[in-house]
Amino acid sequence: MRADAWGVIYLDCNATTPILPEVLEAMLPWLKDGYGNPSGSHALGRRARGAIDVAREQVAGLIGAKPDEVVFTSGGTESVNTALHCFDRLAGSGRAVVSAIEHSAVLRTVESLEREVWLAPVGADGVLDLERFEAGLAGAAFVSVMTANNETGVLQPVAEVARLGRERGLAVHTDAVQAAGKVAIDVRETGVDTLSLSAHKFHGPKGVGALFVRKGLRFEPLLRGGGQERGLRSGTENTAGIVGMGAAAEAARKFLADGGGGRIAEMRDAFEKRVMASLSGVVANGDPAKRLPNTSHLSFDGCDSAGLLVLLDDAGVACSAGSACMAGKSKPSHVQLAMGIPGKRARSSLRVSFSRLNTLAEAEEAAGLVVRAVEKLRSVQGPGVGPVVVYTS
Amino acid sequence: MRADAWGVIYLDCNATTPILPEVLEAMLPWLKDGYGNPSGSHALGRRARGAIDVAREQVAGLIGAKPDEVVFTSGGTESVNTALHCFDRLAGSGRAVVSAIEHSAVLRTVESLEREVWLAPVGADGVLDLERFEAGLAGAAFVSVMTANNETGVLQPVAEVARLGRERGLAVHTDAVQAAGKVAIDVRETGVDTLSLSAHKFHGPKGVGALFVRKGLRFEPLLRGGGQERGLRSGTENTAGIVGMGAAAEAARKFLADGGGGRIAEMRDAFEKRVMASLSGVVANGDPAKRLPNTSHLSFDGCDSAGLLVLLDDAGVACSAGSACMAGKSKPSHVQLAMGIPGKRARSSLRVSFSRLNTLAEAEEAAGLVVRAVEKLRSVQGPGVGPVVVYTS
Numbered sequence: 001m002r003a004d005a006w007g008v009i010y011l012d013c014n015a016t017t018p019i020l021p022e023v024l025e026a027m028l029p030w031l032k033d034g035y036g037n038p039s040g041s042h043a044l045g046r047r048a049r050g051a052i053d054v055a056r057e058q059v060a061g062l063i064g065a066k067p068d069e070v071v072f073t074s075g076g077t078e079s080v081n082t083a084l085h086c087f088d089r090l091a092g093s094g095r096a097v098v099s100a101i102e103h104s105a106v107l108r109t110v111e112s113l114e115r116e117v118w119l120a121p122v123g124a125d126g127v128l129d130l131e132r133f134e135a136g137l138a139g140a141a142f143v144s145v146m147t148a149n150n151e152t153g154v155l156q157p158v159a160e161v162a163r164l165g166r167e168r169g170l171a172v173h174t175d176a177v178q179a180a181g182k183v184a185i186d187v188r189e190t191g192v193d194t195l196s197l198s199a200h201k202f203h204g205p206k207g208v209g210a211l212f213v214r215k216g217l218r219f220e221p222l223l224r225g226g227g228q229e230r231g232l233r234s235g236t237e238n239t240a241g242i243v244g245m246g247a248a249a250e251a252a253r254k255f256l257a258d259g260g261g262g263r264i265a266e267m268r269d270a271f272e273k274r275v276m277a278s279l280s281g282v283v284a285n286g287d288p289a290k291r292l293p294n295t296s297h298l299s300f301d302g303c304d305s306a307g308l309l310v311l312l313d314d315a316g317v318a319c320s321a322g323s324a325c326m327a328g329k330s331k332p333s334h335v336q337l338a339m340g341i342p343g344k345r346a347r348s349s350l351r352v353s354f355s356r357l358n359t360l361a362e363a364e365e366a367a368g369l370v371v372r373a374v375e376k377l378r379s380v381q382g383p384g385v386g387p388v389v390v391y392t393s
Numbered sequence: 394m395r396a397d398a399w400g401v402i403y404l405d406c407n408a409t410t411p412i413l414p415e416v417l418e419a420m421l422p423w424l425k426d427g428y429g430n431p432s433g434s435h436a437l438g439r440r441a442r443g444a445i446d447v448a449r450e451q452v453a454g455l456i457g458a459k460p461d462e463v464v465f466t467s468g469g470t471e472s473v474n475t476a477l478h479c480f481d482r483l484a485g486s487g488r489a490v491v492s493a494i495e496h497s498a499v500l501r502t503v504e505s506l507e508r509e510v511w512l513a514p515v516g517a518d519g520v521l522d523l524e525r526f527e528a529g530l531a532g533a534a535f536v537s538v539m540t541a542n543n544e545t546g547v548l549q550p551v552a553e554v555a556r557l558g559r560e561r562g563l564a565v566h567t568d569a570v571q572a573a574g575k576v577a578i579d580v581r582e583t584g585v586d587t588l589s590l591s592a593h594k595f596h597g598p599k600g601v602g603a604l605f606v607r608k609g610l611r612f613e614p615l616l617r618g619g620g621q622e623r624g625l626r627s628g629t630e631n632t633a634g635i636v637g638m639g640a641a642a643e644a645a646r647k648f649l650a651d652g653g654g655g656r657i658a659e660m661r662d663a664f665e666k667r668v669m670a671s672l673s674g675v676v677a678n679g680d681p682a683k684r685l686p687n688t689s690h691l692s693f694d695g696c697d698s699a700g701l702l703v704l705l706d707d708a709g710v711a712c713s714a715g716s717a718c719m720a721g722k723s724k725p726s727h728v729q730l731a732m733g734i735p736g737k738r739a740r741s742s743l744r745v746s747f748s749r750l751n752t753l754a755e756a757e758e759a760a761g762l763v764v765r766a767v768e769k770l771r772s773v774q775g776p777g778v779g780p781v782v783v784y785t786s
Contacts, residue, residue, distance in 0.1 A: 104627070207633075238467070318429070
């Protein structure tokens with residue numbers, strides 16, 4: 001069952017995913033003979049340009065966009081930074097309105113701007129409080145609300161957010177980095193102005209992402225230079241990475257159309273069922289229905305997640321607590337604080353995230369190993385004792 | 394002699410270079426089983442983190458820096474944008490002083506800032522006019538001067554620039570994207586505060602670069618989020634790309650130490666010698682001594698470079714005119730204008746750039762093909778006639 005080459009059951013798929021074999025296959029020619037600069041005036045350049053055009057159609061296809069609405073970037077963080085800086089430069093005065101559970105790419109970026117930030121609250125279920133959000137739009141300049149939360153997997157009412165924003169003439173961004181490839185996304189249905197994607201979250205390579213920019217939207221680039229990506233993002237195109245993102249987007253589109261989300265949910269649900277049947281004092285955090293099919297976020301009474309992670313790492317299970325972007329920080333995650341989860345419960349939480357490359361047998365085996373780790377830790381620590389928590393992606 | 398799989402003699406190495414086989418070899422494990430997020434709290438994450446640490450030492454080794462002075466980015470453009478935005482946010486009032494021949498990554502970025510820009514002139518030889526530069530430092534806020542020009546290959550007096558800047562308390566950036574891997578670079582000797590690198594210019598992968606940030610320098614990140622790269626550049630690390638950049642840096646360091654630059658200059662010189670011996674009306678642009686060993690920038694009386702590029706592309710020679718970042722633009726390059734090269738001569742120029750993967754035989758063969766193309770064009774066009782020029786990287 002330990003399909004992974006390192007002998008590890010890899011259940012940290014919200015942090016990153018393995019590249020699919022067919023994606024790497026698609027990339028390799030562009031890491032070898034297809035090295036021409038896509039801006040070059042010769043055959044090698046034209047070949048690379050053509051491959052990027054195909055990838056642009058594939059990524060557009062995953063989110064219901066037109067190809068010329070897709071701008072390739074170096075990843076989700078650059079996409080988010082680009083969208084928010086663009087809004088900041090072009091919007092009038094007013095507050096940046098973002099949900100309290102955004103990824104740090106959104107939070108740290110809006111904090112760096114010279115304007116007030118309002119953090120829209122979520123309920124105990126981890127879902128944006130739409131009523132308070134709407135009230136908070138008075139005095140807003142622009143909006144950013146994620147499509148799905150990276151820690152809990154909880155889906156956010158982005159279509160409602162976009163409608164409320166549009167009614168007020170506010171530009172709306174959504175960070176869809178965790179949602180893409182796991183649930184269907186349609187930029188026409190949700191009506192957002194910009195949307196951020198990262199390839200490595202859906203079995204593409206690291207170091208490449210995309211920003212959807214709705215046709216007709218005023219835009220200012222963040223990275224300036226040679227004018228690549230129709231002037232919206234300068235820098236020599238990462239041909240192999242872009243081709244890999246395109247192939248991964250195409251694979252994800254087919255996988256979702258084929259009901260793949262349901263198969264992942266089966267693994268996740270089997271894992272949760274077994275853990276909760278075998279242990280007392282386990283709480284599943286976040287709305288149990290409105291969440292990504294792959295994410296399980298559990299708290300274990302009397303366990304410290306840092307200790308749990310060490311035991312699971314030893315047992316060959318890779319997972320995390322909170323967000324990898326906060327590794328080594330010894331405080332409960334801002335997501336759990338926003339949900340009103342008490343500190344002790346927050347510090348005893350584990351995030352287990354599956355992908356299409358996992359199996360039902362791995363889910364069952366991992367559940368058994370989690371149960372054993374929790375029992376061991378409880379027998380040693382007793383409730384409420386232990387080292388500070390390590391929050392990971 | 395046509396070692397390239399496409400049957401092309403590739404002489405556009407200032408636009409981009411092929412990945413060395415040993416570099417791809419180093420990257421592959423991180424595109425396959427080494428997919429763990431370097432921030433992850435498990436064995437897979439730690440392995441990736443370790444590989445990045447090694448790459449950081451290798452890149453530092455290429456430029457004489459300490460490993461913790463190297464920040465990985467998505468490429469030269471991001472590095473340049475990061476350095477200049479950082480200076481802009483932290484410097485007091487005053488002008489941005491940059492050379493008139495900077496790459497568009499520098500020019501477009503400083504133009505976008507809310508401060509005056511002064512373009513320091515160069516001589517007819519393409520070298521920065523140090524006297525006028527020094528005079529222009531009155532009222533400067535910060536400085537950016539490239540190490541080597543991408544079109545002509547002409548080396549700039551960066552150590553002098555840095556000294557003059559330091560004497561006045563001005564932060565100094567150098568865009569070393571074209572110089573790295575072609576000539577020795579030592580950040581301690583030159584004394585710059587920040588320096589930009591791009592992996593794909595020295596046989597590494599596209600989509601990864603680095604910014605040298607001198608220890609002790611005040612710094613503000615451009616991309617904010619998860620706090621990777623010690624908070625200086627957020628975004629999940631592109632492990633494979635970073636490892637590839639490290640391997641390419643290590644290979645370049647050894648190649649230069651082993652006198653590789655001289656071997657490349659031999660090819661370039663043989664090419665120029667044969668072309669100039671066979672044709673009249675050829676001018677080599679830029680200082681013939683103070684230039685990169687790999688770059689030849691020639692103008693051909695009575696030829697339009699757009700026509701030349703078409704004929705050479707047909708003949709299986711990949712090269713360019715000006716800069717790939719300006720492909721499709723029909724104006725003489727800003728570099729040639731700054732050097733005072735007349736419009737007609739500027740529009741008849743070709744940039745031929747070699748790498749260690751070329752051979753002397755290719756240089757000779759390409760020279761013959763260039764001679765034939767020029768003769769053909771001259772017989773058809775007559776002097777001064779032809780389509781608008783296509784400037785390419």
